Amino acid sequence: METEIPAMLDGRPELYGESFTFHSSRMRMQSVTQEELERMDDQSEDCATLLSDARCDVIAYACLIGIMAQGPGYHEDSEAKLHEKTVENDGDAPVVTSAGALVRALDRLEAERVALIAPYVEELTRTVIDYFESSGVDVVDYETLECPDNLEVARLDQRNLVDIAEGLDTADADAVVLSSCVQMPSLAAIQSAEDRLGLPVFSAATATTYEILDALDLSTQVPGAGRLLAGGMNEGEGVGKSVPTADD
Template sequence: MPDVTGYRAKIGVIVPSTNTVVEHDVNALAPHGITFHCGRMYVENQAMGDHDSFVNLQTQLRASMSIALRDVMTAKPDLMMMGMSAPTFSGGVEGNTLFQKEVSDQVGGMPVTTGASACRAALEAIGVKKISVFSPYQPVADEWVDRYFTEAGFDVVSVTGLRCPTATSIAEVTPRDLVKVLEEIDTPETEAIVQVGTNLSFIRMADEAESWLGKPVVAINTATVWHTLRQAGFDDTVGGFGTLFRNF
């Protein structure tokens, strides 16, 4: 018998324990009959204000990922979605492929969507090549992002990091803060803007920004939900969250 609420599909989502945005965003984006269920990766030290602390945060996430996957699998999901993004960009295109395989192997071969692969698919669907990217990260992860998109065939105009000091402070970045960032990275050669970092809620602002920037703006949480659904064969469109989910 199908699940009463997730009667079309149940999607497992893996998030850091410090993340307060992904659950809100995926529920806002969820089509009828598709539900999202989170497993949380424990983070003891949430500092990420410099190179060493940022790398340590990624190490903590990888160490607790298996337990989060184990826990969420008890809900019997049909698909798995990664609600964290920095590690999925590490190591370029090959690194993302290996990360997906690592996770899939732990969940019985289930399809896995990552933020990196979702953003790539989104940009390919929209049909753009020259992109400007912003993140909440430190320079080490911005280098991962630059490498990934470059290897995936995009012309990266710039990657701008907000240098958030802690994992929870990412969720405290306001729309007013981001207006200035968008204006700074919107160069004439930029064909689309991409936001990465799943604890930065940008799904509604991306849609609004498209109206005054006049170009596609891709929020990573929107892209990851969109890609997860498309991989599963669901073609639902959702308005109010940008060109990607409305038209593709």
């Protein structure tokens, strides 16, 4: 998240004339287990307060499984709770979660059936699938990479993702989630996978980038990052607005 979101925002067309600053407050988590994820989420309110000290314009909770492991629909509770912390600190800022962004991206793309790739052990990947299905989305196929070490997840070679995606059964899929984890890199493979599969391909990071830009009332266009971030599409085609922002 700390590499791919800046890369996407910095890669936007120069005509927008934008500049961004990035601030982070980390929640501790080393092994991707249910117990550590619960302890990590307990730190989220303090992190939101710390970031609101910087008067950020938008705050992103950048751990998809950390939200989904707390139960179906938890992204809504978390976003409301963390936003309230920014209000209490006189630093009112919208809050997006990568889990909520991914769920809402499926709605924007009008995707009711998806295939996905996850780095987690099988049990946690099933948690992701259950979370999607509780939101009314069917997971038609998936690949789980059985990688419990959080640092190892970040070192996975994203060049392998296109081949893994081609091995999924996407005959009945409306879209493919190339990385359902913000820790697993995928940005360099998004467009290639989309071109090969002929389906919308996105990730937790691209979905979160969409919502960051939308919360800032900016165009949601990022070249080469898949259909979700193509910009300029009609609402009926599944993605949102494109707003000129050259003077912002």
